[in-house]
Amino acid sequence: MTRILGIESSCDETAAAIVDSGRRIIAQRIASQDEAHRPYGGVVPEIAARAHAEKLAPLIEATLQDAGMTLDDLDGIAATAGPGLIGGVMVGLVTAKALAMASGKPLIAVNHLEGHALSPRLADPELDFPYALLLISGGHCQLLRVEGAGRYRRFATTIDDALGEAFDKTAKILGLGYPGGPKVEQLAREGDAKAVPLPRPLVGSGEPHFSFAGLKSAVLRARESGKYADADIAASFQRAARDCVTDRTRIALEAMGEVTALVVAGGVAANGVLRAALEELAANFGLRFVAPPLPLCTDNAAMIAWAGIERFEPGKSDPLDYAARPRWPLDPDAAPVRGAGVKA
Ligand code: KG4
Numbered sequence: 001m002t003r004i005l006g007i008e009s010s011c012d013e014t015a016a017a018i019v020d021s022g023r024r025i026i027a028q029r030i031a032s033q034d035e036a037h038r039p040y041g042g043v044v045p046e047i048a049a050r051a052h053a054e055k056l057a058p059l060i061e062a063t064l065q066d067a068g069m070t071l072d073d074l075d076g077i078a079a080t081a082g083p084g085l086i087g088g089v090m091v092g093l094v095t096a097k098a099l100a101m102a103s104g105k106p107l108i109a110v111n112h113l114e115g116h117a118l119s120p121r122l123a124d125p126e127l128d129f130p131y132a133l134l135l136i137s138g139g140h141c142q143l144l145r146v147e148g149a150g151r152y153r154r155f156a157t158t159i160d161d162a163l164g165e166a167f168d169k170t171a172k173i174l175g176l177g178y179p180g181g182p183k184v185e186q187l188a189r190e191g192d193a194k195a196v197p198l199p200r201p202l203v204g205s206g207e208p209h210f211s212f213a214g215l216k217s218a219v220l221r222a223r224e225s226g227k228y229a230d231a232d233i234a235a236s237f238q239r240a241a242r243d244c245v246t247d248r249t250r251i252a253l254e255a256m257g258e259v260t261a262l263v264v265a266g267g268v269a270a271n272g273v274l275r276a277a278l279e280e281l282a283a284n285f286g287l288r289f290v291a292p293p294l295p296l297c298t299d300n301a302a303m304i305a306w307a308g309i310e311r312f313e314p315g316k317s318d319p320l321d322y323a324a325r326p327r328w329p330l331d332p333d334a335a336p337v338r339g340a341g342v343k344a
């Protein structure tokens with residue numbers, strides 16, 4: 001049995017977890033920084049990095065204690081080495097290097113996106129490669145064909161905002177606070193999804209890419225017009241986002257060839273309306289629909305430990321001079337998207 005300590009610090013969660021190759025999460029701790037970033041309506045990189053630096057070491061100590069283990073009981077130390085906010089990534093990676101050096105255990109540098117991509121297999125032993133993965137969070141918005149650990153083909157990415165970002169910006173426009181996704185979903189329950197005419201950017205286009213900047217601007221204009229109730233705006237936005245996601249995913253599934261399942265991961269996978277629509281889409285394709293439990297969908301360290309287990313045979317490791325990577329695409333061969341911004 002291989003046991004790996006995973007460390008996650010690429011955004012606003014400080015997290016540590018110990019996972020074994022039998023798919024057991026032996027212990028995990030997570031410290032959210034929501035409170036620290038709330039006044040700014042989004043994650044402030046400098047504040048995030050400082051909080052990781054403060055919280056990470058005691059968090060790892062507590063995780064080891066919960067597991068009743070010491071570093072000696074581990075087979076390796078895995079940490080997110082990118083992509084993400086570089087200050088936070090460096091805190092996690094350097095901590096992992098120090099622990100690896102002190103314990104003589106191998107360091108495993110993990111791509112955060114690979115953590116999201118493989119985590120559904122931690123929860124579901126039946127999930128076989130290749131599967132279609134819709135990764136929707138605050139920082140990522142991609143459609144991938146997951147063919148094996150380390151083997152990904154990207155079919156779509158966003159040319160501007162990620163979907164979670166669009167939810168967060170909509171929440172900000174409606175004065176709902178941060179993080180906005182759950183609040184938009186809640187308010188939308190009281191609204192009429194047909195009340196506000198909103199665009200569906202890229203719907204109907206033959207390539208499955210995403211775009212949400214135009215939708216966000218339309219939400220802003222609708223709010224400023226003073227003509228609509230906030231709940232109607234929230235509901236109409238969520239409906240438009242749902243239509244975009246299902247259309248884009250359908251186009252990608254048609255292009256992807258055979259897959260065993262449609263899997264959704266990332267924080268926005270918490271959205272009930274989206275989940276229901278994706279489940280229906282999967283059924284139309286005769287595919288299983290897999291949505292990992294929410295704590296595994298949002299940023300966490302168990303997924304980093306699991307990716308460490310899946311990616312590397314025991315004993316294989318990365319060098320102690322492994323560099324943190326602010327950008328690290330899962331499919332480096334994917335063609336750049338015209339008009340795309342700086343998203344990883
Ligand atoms: O995966 P995650 O925790 O962190 C990133 O890697 O970004 O995702 C956070 C994102 C935020 O944008 C948040 O607003 C969104 O997921 N989110 C939701 C819901 N719950 C979280 N968006 C829509 N509906 C939700 N219920």
Ligand code: ZN
Nearest residue numbers: 112116137299
């Ligand atoms: Zn993430």
